[in-house]
Amino acid sequence: MIKVSAPGKIHFLGEHAIVFGKPAILAAINLRCVVSLNPNKTGKIKTFSRQLVKGKERFDAIDIAVSETFKFLKKPKALGFNLQLDSKIPVGCGLGSSAAVSVSVIGALFLLLGEKFDKKKINQIAYLTEQKIHGFPSGGDNSTATYGGLVWYRKEAEDLKIIEPLPFLLAKNLARNFVLIDTGRPKETTGEMVAGVRKLFGKRPQWTEKIFNDQEKLVKKLLSALKENNERLVMETIRLGERNLEKIGVVGNFSHDLIRQVESLGGVAKICGAGGDKDRSGILLAYHVKPELLVALTKKLNLNSYVVALGEEGVRQDG
Ligand code: PMV
Numbered sequence: 001m002i003k004v005s006a007p008g009k010i011h012f013l014g015e016h017a018i019v020f021g022k023p024a025i026l027a028a029i030n031l032r033c034v035v036s037l038n039p040n041k042t043g044k045i046k047t048f049s050r051q052l053v054k055g056k057e058r059f060d061a062i063d064i065a066v067s068e069t070f071k072f073l074k075k076p077k078a079l080g081f082n083l084q085l086d087s088k089i090p091v092g093c094g095l096g097s098s099a100a101v102s103v104s105v106i107g108a109l110f111l112l113l114g115e116k117f118d119k120k121k122i123n124q125i126a127y128l129t130e131q132k133i134h135g136f137p138s139g140g141d142n143s144t145a146t147y148g149g150l151v152w153y154r155k156e157a158e159d160l161k162i163i164e165p166l167p168f169l170l171a172k173n174l175a176r177n178f179v180l181i182d183t184g185r186p187k188e189t190t191g192e193m194v195a196g197v198r199k200l201f202g203k204r205p206q207w208t209e210k211i212f213n214d215q216e217k218l219v220k221k222l223l224s225a226l227k228e229n230n231e232r233l234v235m236e237t238i239r240l241g242e243r244n245l246e247k248i249g250v251v252g253n254f255s256h257d258l259i260r261q262v263e264s265l266g267g268v269a270k271i272c273g274a275g276g277d278k279d280r281s282g283i284l285l286a287y288h289v290k291p292e293l294l295v296a297l298t299k300k301l302n303l304n305s306y307v308v309a310l311g312e313e314g315v316r317q318d319g
Contacts, residue, residue: 001036001037001038001319002036002037002038002108002111002112002317002319003034003035003036003037003108003317003318003319004034004035004037004104004107004108004111004315004316004317004318005032005033005034005035005104005315005316005318006032006033006099006100006103006104006107006145006146006314006315006316007028007029007030007031007032007033007089007100007144007145007148007312007313007314008028008029008031008032008033008089008095008096008097008100008145009026009027009028009029009095009096009099009100009140009141009144009145009151010026010027010029010094010095010180010272010273010283010285010308010310011024011025011026011094011272011273011285012024012025012026012027012150012222012226012285012310013025013215013218013219013222013237013238013241013270014153014215014216014219015245015271015272015273015274015275016193016194016197016245016248016250016274016275017211017212017215017216017219017244018138018140018153018154018155019155019194019197019198020201020209020212021154021155021156022154022212022213022215022216022219023152023153023154023216023219023220024140024152024153024154024219025150025151025152025153025166025219025222025223025226026140026141026143026144026150026151026153027144027149027150027151027170027310027311028144028145028147028148028149028150028151028310028311028312028313028314029089029095029180029308029309029310029312030308030309030312031088031089031090031095031306031308032087032088032089032100032104032312033085033086033087033088033089033097033100033101033103033104034085034086034087034104034318035083035084035085035086035104035105035107035108036083036084036086036108037081037082037083037084037108037109037111037112038081038082038084039079039080039081039112040080040081040082041080042080043078043079043080044080045066045077045079045080045081045083046080046081046082046083047059047062047063047082047083047084047085048082048083048084048085049062049084049085049086049087050085050086051085051086051087051091060133061098061101061102061105061129061133062083062085062101062105064102064129064132064133065101065102065105065106065109065125065126065129066083066105066109068106068125068128068129068132069105069106069109069110069125070109072121072124072125072128073113073115075113079112079113081112083105083108085101085104085105087100087101090182090304092185093182093185093282093283094190094272094273094274094282094283095180095283096141096142096144096145098130098133098134098141099126099130099137099141099142099144099145100145102125102126102129102130102133102142102145103122103123103126103142103145103146103314103315104145104315106122106125106126106129107122107315107316107317110122111317117317119146119147119314119315122146122315123142123143123146123147126142126145126146127139127142127143129142130142138153138155138161139161139163140153140163143163143165144314145314145315146314146315147165147314148165148311148312148313148314148315149165149166149169149311149312149313149314150165150166150168150170150226150310150311151163151164151165151166152164152165152166152223166223166227168226168227169311170226170310170311171229173229173231174226174229174231174234174310175309175310175311176291176307176309177287177288177289177291178285178286178287178291178307178308178309178310179286179287179288179291179294179295179298179305179306179307179308180272180283180284180285180286180305180306180308181258181269181283181284181286181294181298181303181304181305182282182283182303182304182305182306183254183255183258183280183281183282183283183284183303184254184279184280184282184303185276185280185282186252186274186275186276186277186278186279186280186281186282187276187278187279187280188274188276188277188278189274190273190274193250193274193275193276193277194274196249196250196277197248197249197250200248200249208248211244211247211248214240214244215241215244218237218240218241218244219237219241221233221236221237222234222237222238222241225237231289234287235267235268235287236268238268238269238270238285238287239263239268239270241270242259242268242269242270242271245270245271245275249277250271250274250275250276250277250281251271251275251277251281252275252276252277252278252279252280252281254279254280254281255271255275255276255280255281255284258284258301259284261297262284262286262288262294262297265288265293265294265297266288266289266293267286267287267288267289267293267294268286268287268288269284269285269286269287270284270285270286271283271284271285272284272285291307295307
């Protein structure tokens with residue numbers, strides 16, 4: 001049996017500003033999607049998943065990833081196999097679940113077909129798959145699921161994106177203190193949130209540009225803080241980065257108040273990805289030297305939380 005897994009992702013900082021050419025840092029998380037492949041003699045491809053429902057959610061990502069792989073490698077779909085998918089990444093809340101599905105399916109197929117486990121090619125096919133699923137994805141999710149660790153990401157022009165795996169790991173003390181808090185699915189889609197920020201930019205270009213310039217400075221500060229294991233500066237950049245996200249209207253009242261509660265306990269938190277303004281804002285990235293205090297807070301508020309390690313390994317063979 002072939003087993004391959006790939007991680008989900010979070011936005012460390014730089015979301016939204018990235019649409020306007022500013023850099024962002026993404027990180028792979030230790031919630032993974034595991035794909036098990038067993039060749040069968042029927043010549044048919046059979047797919048199963050405990051979490052994804054056929055005709056709903058992202059089940060189509062499996063079939064699209066399979067066809068894109070055969071097409072890219074110019075191989076006829078002559079092989080039969082059973083594909084079992086087991087994902088711990090919550091679906092539809094900005095944690096890159098569909099990219100992790102694509103990358104792990106493609107990685108498993110490479111092994112089945114006797115191809116070299118070439119991450120560049122796996123990532124290319126995953127991007128083609130993501131385009132079929134989402135239309136115009138940035139490519140950040142699939143690159144983080146493929147390479148893992150931390151990823152520096154910047155869109156220079158529509159057809160030129162710099163996606164660079166960062167050449168260092170997070171210090172252990174930093175990596176274990178992050179908690180993801182699920183505030184609930186936003187009413188708006190990512191596209192609507194991006195459109196809202198674009199509208200704001202149209203109305204107040206200079207004011208918005210100033211915020212994005214500041215966000216760029218914070219992303220660069222965060223980069224050195226992560227590299228140098230400077231916890232105080234990591235917390236400071238997350239706190240100030242969140243203030244900028246609030247100014248551009250992507251943080252709803254519920255999350256705003258929750259973030260202030262986290263701060264009053266001595267932690268920091270920010271929305272993570274597109275956010276949401278009308279009601280809930282999806283996942284928050286939170287940090288505390290005692291992450292258990294944040295877990296206790298979320299339990300009290302009846303919210304789901306995940307203590308996650310950041311900067312985890314990208315796509316890999318598990319068995
Ligand atoms: O919703 P997510 O987590 O995939 O993040 C969207 C991030 C944005 O910067 C708002 C949009 C983008 O395409 O980068």
